Amino acid sequence: MRRLKTLAVVGVGLIGGSFAQALKRADAGTTVVGFDRDPRALERAIALGVIDTAAESATEAARGADLVFIAVPVRQIGAILRDVASSLGPDAIVTDAGSTKAEVVRIARDALKDRLPRFVPGHPIAGRESSGVDAATPELFRGARIVLTPMPETAPDALDVARDCWEAAGGRVAITRPEEHDQIFAAVSHLPHLLAFALVSEIASRGNSQDLFGFAAGGFRDFTRIAGSSPEMWRDIALQNREALLFELDSYAGRLAVFRELIERGDGPALERLMREAKGARAAWIAGTRRSASNE
Numbered sequence: 001m002r003r004l005k006t007l008a009v010v011g012v013g014l015i016g017g018s019f020a021q022a023l024k025r026a027d028a029g030t031t032v033v034g035f036d037r038d039p040r041a042l043e044r045a046i047a048l049g050v051i052d053t054a055a056e057s058a059t060e061a062a063r064g065a066d067l068v069f070i071a072v073p074v075r076q077i078g079a080i081l082r083d084v085a086s087s088l089g090p091d092a093i094v095t096d097a098g099s100t101k102a103e104v105v106r107i108a109r110d111a112l113k114d115r116l117p118r119f120v121p122g123h124p125i126a127g128r129e130s131s132g133v134d135a136a137t138p139e140l141f142r143g144a145r146i147v148l149t150p151m152p153e154t155a156p157d158a159l160d161v162a163r164d165c166w167e168a169a170g171g172r173v174a175i176t177r178p179e180e181h182d183q184i185f186a187a188v189s190h191l192p193h194l195l196a197f198a199l200v201s202e203i204a205s206r207g208n209s210q211d212l213f214g215f216a217a218g219g220f221r222d223f224t225r226i227a228g229s230s231p232e233m234w235r236d237i238a239l240q241n242r243e244a245l246l247f248e249l250d251s252y253a254g255r256l257a258v259f260r261e262l263i264e265r266g267d268g269p270a271l272e273r274l275m276r277e278a279k280g281a282r283a284a285w286i287a288g289t290r291r292s293a294s295n296e
């Protein structure tokens, strides 16, 4: 990794904190300045050694930074980009961790204006259901895919620095277009989160919910783990990736209707065939992830 003298992290939570820890581990000489709307997050981040100093604003954090990393809920990213635009040094680079990309890129064009070439939109495909800096770990991105969605205007040196930093954090960088990114993650990340929230919401709304929860075990726990995630973060993702997510919800509803019909008709062989195909597809996916992890 090239020397990064100062890293500014705006949004010192799970992702911002983990990125700071990973880069500090890669280069102990990197100073991290943090800004968060929640002063307790900054206090904890200093106490944990995740950041070195706390700034009063995003604008102040960005002043003098070589790299500004934005890790706030996606509908807050535009305001932060506007705040940092005024204090960015000429060679400074801005990147983000937002789980949606097309809308972030659209807003960045307006917020950054002539500084747009210094922006590298990004998304680490690693996380967990716990939020906040206490959940941060420098290991979070080890072996994880990191998707960068550069724009035609993105400066090649800015892209290189973002790539180097993610690789130093242990990530494997992939490049996509923002719209392609949003379609992919609507299917394999945003839809499952919606389903988990909806299932728990449905069970919790019943008069006998306490009895139901009382008997719920491993299957329910595994399926709903991600309903423990930040509601603010997922509200923003659902609204920012609205079109792609609605498409996935409709596709899923269609497939659910097929399963429902087979159960209603009592068609065991067809039901078993669909389940066998799904099990096979999942096994192939898991084997593929193991192969790519062992090829590192």
Ligand SMILES: NC(=O)c1ccc[n+]([C@@H]2O[C@H](COP(=O)([O-])OP(=O)(O)OC[C@H]3O[C@@H](n4cnc5c(N)ncnc54)[C@H](O)[C@@H]3O)[C@@H](O)[C@H]2O)c1
Binding pocket: 010, 011, 012, 013, 014, 015, 016, 035, 036, 037, 038, 041, 071, 072, 073, 074, 076, 079, 080, 097, 098, 099, 100, 123, 124, 125, 126, 127, 128, 129, 130, 131, 132, 133, 230, 233, 237
């Ligand atoms: N959690 C995941 O699994 C995951 C994975 C990849 C990407 N992301 C993305 O990373 C970003 C951060 O997610 P996280 O899991 O770290 O959330 P988090 O809740 O752990 O941390 C977010 C932090 O941002 C702060 N914040 C919110 N709005 C702010 C503002 N306007 N100004 C300054 N600080 C502000 C919050 O106080 C909080 O400390 C989101 O865009 C999310 O979509 C999350």
Ligand SMILES: O=C(O)C(=O)C[C@]1(C(=O)O)C=C[C@@H](O)C=C1
Binding pocket: 098, 099, 124, 125, 126, 127, 128, 129, 188, 189, 190, 226
């Ligand atoms: O493992 C989890 O808890 C996650 O939800 C991580 C996960 C996902 O895989 O869907 C969630 C959102 C991010 O944008 C990227 C990764």
